[in-house]
Amino acid sequence: MSCEEARDQIDAYAIGALDPEDAAALDAHLAACEACSRALDEARDVAGMLALAAPLRQPSPSLRGRVLAQAIASPAGAASAQEAASPERAPAKPILARASRWAGGGRFTLAAAVAALAAGIGGLAMSAALLGRVDDLDGRNDALQRDNASLARDLAGMRETAQRVSALAGMSDDLARQQAALAIMTAPDAARIRLETNDPAMGAAAYYYWSRSSTMGVLVASNLSPPPQGHTYRMWLARGSEMGDAGELKVHQNRTAIELVHLIPGDPVTGMALTIEPERTFPKQPSGAILLATASNTPEPAR
Amino acid sequence: MGIRDGHSKRTVSERRGGAVAASGDRPEDGLLARIGEGDASAFEALYERFGTLVYSTALQVLGDVQAAEDVTQEIFVRLWRRPDRFDPSRGRFVSWLLSVTRNRAVDEVRSRGRRRRLATDPPEAAEGSADPDARDDPAASALVEEDRAAVRRALAVLPSEQRHAIELAYFGGLTQSEIARELRQPLGTIKTRIRLGMQKMRVAMTEEQPKPR
Numbered sequence: 001m002s003c004e005e006a007r008d009q010i011d012a013y014a015i016g017a018l019d020p021e022d023a024a025a026l027d028a029h030l031a032a033c034e035a036c037s038r039a040l041d042e043a044r045d046v047a048g049m050l051a052l053a054a055p056l057r058q059p060s061p062s063l064r065g066r067v068l069a070q071a072i073a074s075p076a077g078a079a080s081a082q083e084a085a086s087p088e089r090a091p092a093k094p095i096l097a098r099a100s101r102w103a104g105g106g107r108f109t110l111a112a113a114v115a116a117l118a119a120g121i122g123g124l125a126m127s128a129a130l131l132g133r134v135d136d137l138d139g140r141n142d143a144l145q146r147d148n149a150s151l152a153r154d155l156a157g158m159r160e161t162a163q164r165v166s167a168l169a170g171m172s173d174d175l176a177r178q179q180a181a182l183a184i185m186t187a188p189d190a191a192r193i194r195l196e197t198n199d200p201a202m203g204a205a206a207y208y209y210w211s212r213s214s215t216m217g218v219l220v221a222s223n224l225s226p227p228p229q230g231h232t233y234r235m236w237l238a239r240g241s242e243m244g245d246a247g248e249l250k251v252h253q254n255r256t257a258i259e260l261v262h263l264i265p266g267d268p269v270t271g272m273a274l275t276i277e278p279e280r281t282f283p284k285q286p287s288g289a290i291l292l293a294t295a296s297n298t299p300e301p302a303r
Numbered sequence: 304m305g306i307r308d309g310h311s312k313r314t315v316s317e318r319r320g321g322a323v324a325a326s327g328d329r330p331e332d333g334l335l336a337r338i339g340e341g342d343a344s345a346f347e348a349l350y351e352r353f354g355t356l357v358y359s360t361a362l363q364v365l366g367d368v369q370a371a372e373d374v375t376q377e378i379f380v381r382l383w384r385r386p387d388r389f390d391p392s393r394g395r396f397v398s399w400l401l402s403v404t405r406n407r408a409v410d411e412v413r414s415r416g417r418r419r420r421l422a423t424d425p426p427e428a429a430e431g432s433a434d435p436d437a438r439d440d441p442a443a444s445a446l447v448e449e450d451r452a453a454v455r456r457a458l459a460v461l462p463s464e465q466r467h468a469i470e471l472a473y474f475g476g477l478t479q480s481e482i483a484r485e486l487r488q489p490l491g492t493i494k495t496r497i498r499l500g501m502q503k504m505r506v507a508m509t510e511e512q513p514k515p516r
Contacts, residue, residue: 011501011502015469015472017477018479041394043501044402045398046501047473048397049395049508050473051356051363051404051405051473052356052450053451053470054360054362056356057359057362058358059354059355059371060372063375064354066372066376067380070376070380
């Protein structure tokens with residue numbers, strides 16, 4: 001192929017219009033021709049601007065949060081694995097600097113819950129910017145006026161999106177779940193209920209978050225010891241007069257747990273409990289010791 | 304009449320020089336470097352600057368809001384993980400970013416086995432307005448707006464069959480043979496339309512504008 005013939009096809013190549021055989025032939029020429037390669041770079045530069053001809057459309061507001069959450073949950077750019085593992089090198093502000101913004105509400109504030117979430121994904125400090133987003137959601141009145149249908153759509157799509165994107169990006173399911181958990185906890189109409197223990201010596205604390213229009217809730221627990229040898233923690237949901245199994249609660253190395261709870265439509269949740277059950281059993285009713293349970297306190301908004 | 308600068312490929316807006324060039328019209332260079340160091344606020348700034356453009360490009364190709372958001376998310380996560388993939392010596396960042404987006408979106412169309420959209424109508428209006436995001440950096444928006452206007456003007460003055468062929472290739476992801484089959488035209492005709500149309504686009508988008516008095 002001569003350079004003249006190559007140049008005739010370079011624009012088509014740049015906009016992706018070349019048929020595969022022609023593209024292969026042009027590739028062969030380009031591999032050996034510096035001048036034509038540069039011409040292709042220029043053509044691609046122009047072709048890339050063609051995209052600007054598309055009408056401008058805004059994505060849904062929730063996309064921003066999903067992009068930020070997913071990105072910062074993965075190791076950053078050119079940072080080596082070592083750098084990513086040493087949080088003191090991360091330029092993002094550490095959680096503690098912001099903890100004082102949430103006054104009162106006991107130990108387990110939303111900030112602490114978000115911190116538990118961040119801690120659960122490898123010890124990376126959550127970006128100050130993302131925590132700022134949580135601030136915005138807390139403060140903004142118009143978020144409360146958001147209609148339920150739109151929220152239900154967003155949340156219903158959230159899990160599907162999280163799964164699809166995690167498949168695309170080859171991420172572990174863990175990160176997608178954590179992203180979904182964050183979405184539930186920071187939803188404008190999120191509510192939560194605290195699980196308590198009778199044992200003052202036990203430092204564990206847990207909250208169950210849900211939003212009125214969601215089919216998913218999330219249990220977030222901190223300062224949990226791992227279950228005793230041969231046992232697991234199981235979650236139980238009280239709905240109406242029935243108590244049902246809500247799945248296993250896994251404890252991460254940093255003594256936190258975040259589990260999504262999937263709700264089929266039915267009676268509203270009236271209570272939750274966490275019990276210790278023998279491993280590899282699937283009891284229909286709680287049989288073991290109760291670690292944490294909701295008292296009859298009313299749910300509070302998750303802020 | 305367009306005298307192309309030998310070193311850098313400058314857009315219409317960049318060639319106007321003066322205040323525009325002096326205001327640091329490649330802030331993304333600094334942002335990419337900071338992203339490489341793990342600076343999440345730089346990443347957020349990049350999303351604010353380019354998120355709508357990436358999404359709009361994906362949506363034009365895919366015609367599906369959910370798919371376009373998925374692709375947008377993937378493109379930005381890729382940027383976060385590998386900001387070093389962009390090579391400034393080969394062209395402009397916006398151009399590279401939107402090309403990567405377009406290519407990914409076309410791959411997605413192909414893998415879903417969807418019937419490609421042959422119409423060049425914009426997709427059904429998505430949620431949200433077509434106004435630029437109020438949080439966008441005004442300087443960056445102004446620059447991109449100039450380029451957008453230039454591209455649209457350039458496309459608008461092309462003969463319609465040349466514009467149509469280019470749009471079918473770029474946004475529709477069709478190859479020359481596929482376009483020829485769809486439009487029932489000889490392959491040679493389509494090749495010529497694309498070649499001539501792109502030549503005109505190139506000239507229109509890089510020629511010098513008369514300086515305002």
